[in-house]
């Protein structure tokens with residue numbers, strides 16, 4: 001399975017960056033994953049789940065997983081588990097209404113003054129709870145689907161071609177109520193630096209845009225993604241950059257990530273974090289408190305704690321609202337207010353996230 005989108009530069013023309021080499025060597029074979037972590041695959045791995053949404057995990061992240069522990073909170077986020085094969089009703093393929101919000105391929109209007117753009121649907125990791133996990137299924141890709149282009153192999157498509165970029169920039173120019181562009185995905189930092197710079201360069205002349213928000217999990221998986229080329233693009237733009245990382249557990253944060261986020265901040269970016277509340281991953285107050293404290297070491301403020309979106313294949317991660325509220329209450333008792341994230345849920349068609357606490 002090719003680890004990069006077809007938009008990656010040919011290696012004969014340009015040497016891959018370190019982070020791109022890391023992507024190429026990511027683990028895709030569940031048997032190899034189990035061998036590296038000294039685990040017996042039989043009871044913890046589902047071939048069916050792997051076929052629906054293939055395993056993908058960078059080796060940097062693997063190093064943070066405890067060997068011989070099938071319940072490791074980092075492992076359960078990435079391992080295709082038999083629980084995915086037995087799902088209750090109410091868990092659907094598009095739980096947040098992306099299809100209905102799409103105005104053009106990869107261009108979603110959900111919130112006043114903001115637009116969600118998906119420049120690529122590739123990721124460095126396949127998170128088992130992801131609300132967009134079904135975008136990998138070719139059956140999901142219809143002409144009117146949120147992405148619009150069939151995936152290549154098991155990788156997700158890029159929408160970063162010139163026609164689509166032109167079309168999206170035209171839509172943005174015509175609506176002066178839009179102030180903020182949110183790059184989501186997939187993971188927008190999967191774009192090679194020159195493509196990302198090209199996107200930013202096309203947004204800058206649109207006078208009513210003030211803010212570029214980038215939602216990414218890639219630096220958590222491969223901290224070397226925060227490299228000089230990326231920092232240069234973010235430093236040079238007139239747009240205020242907001243980077244929203246996706247960290248769920250304190251052990252996902254290492255010194256390299258802390259160092260990278262410090263450099264992001266020196267480039268002028270505001271750095272926040274959003275987590276998903278996940279059973280057997282971060283559904284204990286001690287874990288969430290430690291996560292907030294560890295984030296602060298990197299100057300990162302906790303922004304949202306999301307309730308799980310009810311996507312097919314992820315029901316076993318669900319935590320009740322009651323439990324979520326109790327966790328937030330315990331965090332409030334022990335942390336300053338700025339380290340307590342907002343517990344929220346996204347509902348299709350709503351103009352903002354719904355606060356739950």
Ligand code: SF4
Pocket residue numbers: 122123124125126127130131132133185186187217218246
């Ligand atoms: S990195 Fe984000 S978009 Fe990609 S699979 Fe994980 S949660 Fe989903």
